[in-house]
Amino acid sequence: MATMAFTQPKKNLLPLLLFLFCISVIILLILLSETTHSVSQRDATLQLNHNNALPPFTFLIKVLTFNRLHSLSRCLLSLSAADYGLAGNSQRIHLHVYIDHFSLSSPDSKSVGDRLSNAKEILDFVDKFEWRFGEKLVHYRTGNAGLQGQWLEAWWPSSDHEFAFVVEDDLEVSPLYYGFLESVIRNYYYDRSNYDPSVYGASLQRPRFVPGKHGNKLHVDPKTNVFLYQLVGTWGQLLFPKPWKEFRLWYDEHKSKDKKPFLDGMVTNGWYKRLGERIWTPWFIKFIHSRGYFNIYTKFPNERALSVSHRDAGVNYGKTAGPDSQLLNKSTISSDFLKLQPLSNLKWYDYCFSEVVPGRVVKSLNELGTILPSVQREKTVVLVSLFDADKMFIRNLLCHFEKIGTRNHVFIGPSSELFYDLSRRGHPVIDADMFLDKLVKSKSSYSNSAKEAMGNAYVVKKCLELGYSTWVFSSNALLVDKSPLLDRVRSEYDFYIGESSGVLIVQSSPVSQKLWSNELLNSIISSATKNLDFIHLVKELVERKGKMIKTVETMSIAENNNANSVNQSLGDGKPVVYWSPEVDSNVIRTKLEELKLWLIDDDLSCKAVICHSSLR
Structure with a gap:
């Protein structure tokens, strides 16, 4: 009787356990189905499936x-x-x-x-x-x-x-x-x-x-x-x-x-x-x-x-x-x-029916050698630094490039939203971190000014190897007219420097090619640890070699409060204006607006589309 009293309830539990097991399986299958459906929906939004069928649209x-x-x-x-x-x-x-x-x-x-x-x-x-x-x-x-x-x-x-x-x-x-x-x-x-x-x-x-x-x-x-x-x-x-x-x-x-x-x-x-x-x-x-x-x-x-x-x-x-x-x-x-x-x-x-080439991001020295021939115009490359750059000044610079018909520019700087947006819009860019990765040891320990100096140095060297002159600009300088600059750099000097404005022009010549050798390049790299700016380093090293440097005439708009005086200077053939990075950006913008050198609207896009027939 004791045994029978023990086994009878056990038999009654079996149907209940079986019922609970079935319910658990059904719930598990539902959850699995929902998960699979969710994953499928997510994947459908990202790509075509394996049999190339379109997702529902x-x-x-x-x-x-x-x-x-x-x-x-x-x-x-x-x-x-x-x-x-x-x-x-x-x-x-x-x-x-x-x-x-x-x-x-x-x-x-x-x-x-x-x-x-x-x-x-x-x-x-x-x-x-x-x-x-x-x-x-x-x-x-x-x-x-x-x-x-x-x-x-x-x-x-x-x-x-x-x-x-x-x-x-x-x-x-x-x-x-x-x-x-x-x-x-x-x-x-x-x-x-x-x-x-x-x-x-x-x-x-x-x-x-x-x-x-x-x-x-x-x-x-x-x-x-x-x-x-x-x-x-x-x-x-x-x-x-x-x-x-x-x-x-x-x-x-x-x-x-x-x-x-x-x-x-x-x-x-x-x-x-x-x-x-x-x-x-x-x-x-x-x-x-x-x-x-x-x-x-x-x-x-x-x-x-x-x-x-x-x-x-x-x-x-x-x-x-x-x-x-x-x-x-x-x-x-x-x-x-x-x-x-x-x-x-x-x-x-683009709107001028000029070809735009998006997605040009240089990440190595070999890629640089491939892209420079397509960038250069009249064997000249304009290199613009994006280190510590203000987005609105870069956009304004691009409008001036468009206005004066400059298409041979390339940007160098750290990876950023601005950096890749420029590339998307068709402007060639050099990712400084990836570019220097295999060229410089322990680059991560260098400051931005050091990376800027080293990146610029390698780009100038590659340009000279290809027979191109290089115009180097900082983000605090604005090229407003290239014609006077072209007239000046066709003289006997191999180096032109606007030290305060952050402008350097290296002419393609046997002298500059020989001088900008591995020895000079290594000197720039070793000196970069002193956190000196690139232009100052080049000036110091070139003078140490006993070579002559010509000063580029530029105009500081931050130090001159007289708009008429600045306009007169520009009229006299000073093609570059610059300002100190320490000056408040809104002050600089106001100055540029007064001088009619502010060419962008509130969307940071050019106020005008300018087509140049000479660039066809």
Whole structure:
């Protein structure tokens, strides 16, 4: 009886234990499933999966229309006739039609009754229009928003996986347009190894003009179908979510402060002065200039394109101008046009249609020897130190380089946000820490001034080996005119120094090449531990060798309170101004503004785009 009393409860516990075990397994499987789903979602946001399938994304077609029924019908029919492959089955391609309302105060000859009738015709057509590939949404405004409002209010991305393809109603697209844009999204957005945050989207229109006055002719290698160009293309523009959000916030900030999108030297200035807030492109162009972003463009033979504007009468055209190009179709292009090259292989162009080469970061002496030939102009290299540099003065210096047409500059300094942003924008940079890593022992124990001296010394030596002269500038000096400097350094001297201004010019000559030997280089490196600045070290060592040094005429703006006196000095041919790093940066900025040498705006971007035909 005792045994039976003991075993009976044990048997009753077994079902309970089994039940609890099953519940535990189910909970574990749920947690495992959630974890796997979370990881999968995270990985999907970063890259394509192993079978090269695109992660789920939303493609929104934003059609902007007003009172052109014929144009709208042609546009929608071309969109519905495009090849969407299997994408339409996943309900990810949605059509959003934005119909602007007519203005009751419009001065045109049409009566209100005529305008009401026209609006109803458009609404009836859109209501009946069948869209098989996803959701159709119609937004009929209660007031006249205009072209700017239509564009800017059409989209706020709901996620980083939502893309907008914006078309105005007089546009017609190729049946191949979506296949190309999907390939762009696949290759240049989701492929992390081929992604660049500087790219804000893709335009399908044929590139037609250069907005920078006196810019280069728009010429691309006939074998090149895809390139990058800063200019937005309003005739079929794909927009990436993050840059568009950034622009809208930037626009709100500038608009609320009553700032205007003026950018001197651009054709778009005339557009804005004539049309004002009726158009939106000058705002976006100004934003792109301040950020240094780029747009993907296509270029096909015989003036063909993936989208065509019929340039019907409206805001942009007083009367219909007709199609600007011809639509691309399967019979006019090879089947491999969707096989896009890596982003690093493409050409990049600015508003002047001058080539920009982003991502040039020098990390070794060998890399320096490779990059200098592409930097030099007339066998001269301008080396600018970024050690302890103030961001706004470097930006201002770049605007002066652009103004006087200096393209042969290279920056050297420690790794920083500014450093890599300059590289992203196309300015070659030398990462001083990595550059000195194998050249100098125990470099980490050196001060910034020592690293600056050693880095500059090695760069000058490499320039001389290649037969190039070197102009070395500190971040507290500003080259405002290179012509007088060029005239002065063509004399018999091999070394020119502005000791207070931090300027050194080493001429490429047998004397300087022999003097700047390993012996002199080693002397500079050994003396760097004294924390003396680079210019002072060179002056001391060259004089010790018994060589003559010519003084570069410069002007200190911090020590001279008379703006007229400084302007007179500059007029007399002093091409360099400088200031002591101990002087407050706001004081220096005020001085430069008084002298009209402050060329940047509140975004730290140049107030003007200056194209130089001589640099073509």
